[in-house]
Amino acid sequence: MAIDKSGEWWTGSQAADIERFLIDLAAEEGTIPIRRYRAVACDCGGDTFRLSGDDEEGCARRTCVACKSSRFICDSGDYWSEAEPEDLACHGCQGDVFNVGVGFSVSKGPAPDVQWVTVGQRCVKCGILGSFVDWKISYSPSIHLIDQV
Numbered sequence: 602m603a604i605d606k607s608g609e610w611w612t613g614s615q616a617a618d619i620e621r622f623l624i625d626l627a628a629e630e631g632t633i634p635i636r637r638y639r640a641v642a643c644d645c646g647g648d649t650f651r652l653s654g655d656d657e658e659g660c661a662r663r664t665c666v667a668c669k670s671s672r673f674i675c676d677s678g679d680y681w682s683e684a685e686p687e688d689l690a691c692h693g694c695q696g697d698v699f700n701v702g703v704g705f706s707v708s709k710g711p712a713p714d715v716q717w718v719t720v721g722q723r724c725v726k727c728g729i730l731g732s733f734v735d736w737k738i739s740y741s742p743s744i745h746l747i748d749q750v
């Protein structure tokens with residue numbers, strides 16, 4: 602489990618690298634730290650997905666490669682009708698199948714809330730890591746979003 606940062610794009614050798622990538626990316630950009638993380642897995646057991654989303658509206662949907670079922674990530678379904686979603690393609694190889702993980706910036710305190718959602722992905726073809734979409738959460742309570750990946 603090592604991220605290679607030497608090339609134009611950061612690459613990972615396995616799906617577990619997404620978590621470290623999101624943590625390092627937040628630190629490098631000086632944004633709110635990622636305090637919680639969830640790897641995305643389908644109910645069928647699949648762990649590879651196609652992604653679509655809209656960074657302006659702050660929403661994303663994943664479609665399992667194995668069973669073809671689609672599911673919104675976190676509260677994305679609430680914003681999808683206003684969105685202009687685009688399908689994700691890898692910057693390096695134009696692949697469209699990814700491992701997916703979601704990082705959460707969570708407030709501290711006795712009643713923590715999700716403040717920011719960051720969707721990360723790893724291209725299964727070439728290993729390039731990225732963050733396709735992220736969005737701010739402006740309501741409370743929101744801690745339930747962690748279980749809606």
